[in-house]
Amino acid sequence: MRHRMNYSLSLFYRGSFRELLLLLFAENLIIALSAVIMGIFLLKTLGEPFNIPDKRERKFFLLTILLNTLLTYFGFVFWSVGIITIKLRFNPGIITDFIFLVLIMDVVTWLIHYILHTKPFFEKIHYLSHANKNLNPASLFVVHPIETLMFGFSWLLVLTLFTFNIYAIISYLVFNITLGVISNLGINHITTRNSFSKIFISPAFRLEHHKSGNTNFGYHTKIWDNVFRTLSASYTNFAKNTL
Numbered sequence: 001m002r003h004r005m006n007y008s009l010s011l012f013y014r015g016s017f018r019e020l021l022l023l024l025f026a027e028n029l030i031i032a033l034s035a036v037i038m039g040i041f042l043l044k045t046l047g048e049p050f051n052i053p054d055k056r057e058r059k060f061f062l063l064t065i066l067l068n069t070l071l072t073y074f075g076f077v078f079w080s081v082g083i084i085t086i087k088l089r090f091n092p093g094i095i096t097d098f099i100f101l102v103l104i105m106d107v108v109t110w111l112i113h114y115i116l117h118t119k120p121f122f123e124k125i126h127y128l129s130h131a132n133k134n135l136n137p138a139s140l141f142v143v144h145p146i147e148t149l150m151f152g153f154s155w156l157l158v159l160t161l162f163t164f165n166i167y168a169i170i171s172y173l174v175f176n177i178t179l180g181v182i183s184n185l186g187i188n189h190i191t192t193r194n195s196f197s198k199i200f201i202s203p204a205f206r207l208e209h210h211k212s213g214n215t216n217f218g219y220h221t222k223i224w225d226n227v228f229r230t231l232s233a234s235y236t237n238f239a240k241n242t243l
């Protein structure tokens with residue numbers, strides 16, 4: 001039974017599961033704080049103010065980090081027992097894996113967000129993300145615990161169903177959090193018409209979602225809002241001008 005009491009990270013570290021939980025908590029805390037600092041830096045660069053999260057927001061921020069720690073722990077256990085398989089070699093397949101990850105997670109998160117806006121889900125869970133009309137970089141983590149688990153387990157399910165390269169997974173997580181911070185800046189600048197802003201979401205796009213409440217569900221791209229005609233206005237269509 002001894003091997004069940006310990007975990008190993010590659011070949012260079014062995015320790016107890018309590019240590020692992022602490023390590024994963026530190027990892028999730030550093031990621032979340034780095035994301036907020038990146039957001040504050042972007043706001044400062046743009047000459048915009050940063051609204052300090054209130055007590056309620058700080059409470060849910062910490063709760064999300066704790067739940068993300070638990071989800072990372074589940075991911076590690078699933079990988080340890082072979083439920084999740086990951087390719088570890090550095091090769092050109094990383095690029096296709098990354099693109100596939102963005103596309104699949106884009107449709108999964110769009111669908112979950114759309115469901116969260118249907119009646120019972122919104123009233124009981126998703127109202128929390130919409131409680132504060134003013135977005136700030138910390139808003140990315142001010143989420144109802146059930147919503148965190150819904151997104152977290154869908155991420156683990158995708159990792160269970162497909163085998164991705166570790167570098168593609170890390171790149172996707174960096175992309176996901178960077179776009180999350182940018183889209184939660186809470187500013188209304190109209191972005192210039194470039195190919196990136198035609199496809200990917202922007203702060204104004206997300207702000208529109210918080211104003212209207214039933215449009216602009218995309219977390220990564222505007223593809224599914226275009227397909228299902230849930231855009232806030234015709235000029236958010238990536239074929240025309242963009243928000």
Ligand SMILES: [Zn+2]
Binds near residue numbers: 117
């Ligand atoms: Zn929403």
